[in-house]
Amino acid sequence: MIRIVIADDENLLRGAIAALLDLEDGIEVVGQADNGRDAVRVVRELDPDVVLLDLEMPDLDGIEASSAILAESPERPVILLTRHGRPGVLRRALTVGVRGFVGKTVDPARLAQIIGDVHSGLRYIDSEISTAAMMDDCPLTERELELLRLTVEGLTVREMSARLHLASGTVRNYLSSAMQKTGGSTRHDAARRAAERNWL
Numbered sequence: 001m002i003r004i005v006i007a008d009d010e011n012l013l014r015g016a017i018a019a020l021l022d023l024e025d026g027i028e029v030v031g032q033a034d035n036g037r038d039a040v041r042v043v044r045e046l047d048p049d050v051v052l053l054d055l056e057m058p059d060l061d062g063i064e065a066s067s068a069i070l071a072e073s074p075e076r077p078v079i080l081l082t083r084h085g086r087p088g089v090l091r092r093a094l095t096v097g098v099r100g101f102v103g104k105t106v107d108p109a110r111l112a113q114i115i116g117d118v119h120s121g122l123r124y125i126d127s128e129i130s131t132a133a134m135m136d137d138c139p140l141t142e143r144e145l146e147l148l149r150l151t152v153e154g155l156t157v158r159e160m161s162a163r164l165h166l167a168s169g170t171v172r173n174y175l176s177s178a179m180q181k182t183g184g185s186t187r188h189d190a191a192r193r194a195a196e197r198n199w200l
Contacts (some may be wrong), residue, residue, distance in 0.1 A: 002087025002119050005031040007039035008054035008081070009066065013104075017052070020108040027112055040068045043076075050119050055082035055089065063089070067096040077118045081106075088138070088145065088199045090129055095142070100124045138199040144178040148191040149169060149200055151189060 004021060006029060008014035018029040031046045033039040037059035051069060055062040066078045079100030080093055093101055100118045102111065103126045114124045124157055140148070150160045157175070161168045175187045184190030194200050 001031045002027050002050055002115060003046070003048045004028065004050050004052055004115065005033070005039065005043050005048040006043070007036065007057060007062075008032040009057045010032050010054070014054075015125065017108070017111075021112060021115075024066050024109070024112040027115060036062065036065035036068075039065045043069050048076075050077045050079065050115050052079050052081060052115070052129070055080050063096060066093065066098050069157045070097045073119070079118055079124070088194075090125065091142075101128055101129055138194075138197070139181045140178055140194065140199060141174075144174050144181070145194070145200060146173050148178055148187070148194050151175070151187050151191040152200065172195065187189065 004027060006014055006018050008017070011034060014032060014034070018032060021027050022029050025195045030048055031042045033042045034057075036053070036057045038145060039051070039057070040060065052066055053058070053062040057065070060068065060082045066080065069076060069078060074097060077099045078097070079102060081102050081104050082089070082096050083104050092103055100114055100123065102114060102124065106114070118124055146164070147160055150163070155163070157168055157171050160166070161171050163170070175190070179185070179187060179192070182190040182193040184193050191200070
């Protein structure tokens with residue numbers, strides 16, 4: 001029996017997924033949460049075999065929650081459910097160790113099969129998302145992307161420097177490089193252009 005924890009802030013959808021998965025042979029939903037922070041807590045308490053997380057949740061999003069869960073249990077299989085499979089998001093998810101990336105329109109029986117595959121050690125990425133990622137020609141480095149994401153969050157250069165333990169001059173150099181690569185006139189413009197191209 002594969003024990004599952006599901007986290008999604010859409011209560012009706014989460015309940016429906018849980019009910020459908022419980023009907024599948026070999027799967028038992030043992031816990032649920034409606035935000036990323038509670039998901040981390042529930043996983044810690046219940047020690048499930050597989051974790052199914054919505055990408056967009058309050059408190060901690062799916063990637064942040066995955067990062068916290070995998071920091072404690074690096075081998076635990078985590079699957080992200082999303083409506084928006086942007087290549088940049090896929091890269092971030094794979095970087096933290098997520099093993100599955102699935103669209104929310106997936107058939108419940110197929111989702112059960114994916115859960116079984118991921119539990120057995122395989123990786124699953126939705127074909128449309130993986131195709132988009134392969135065609136992506138993002139010129140930005142991971143550090144540049146990280147700093148543009150922090151720009152979107154509204155952090156100042158000094159705050160970025162403190163969070164990432166980098167010198168302010170180093171932060172400015174990365175941001176300047178990102179501006180050149182995106183053609184942005186400011187770091188905020190660079191972040192906007194990167195977001196429009198689905199790089200963030």
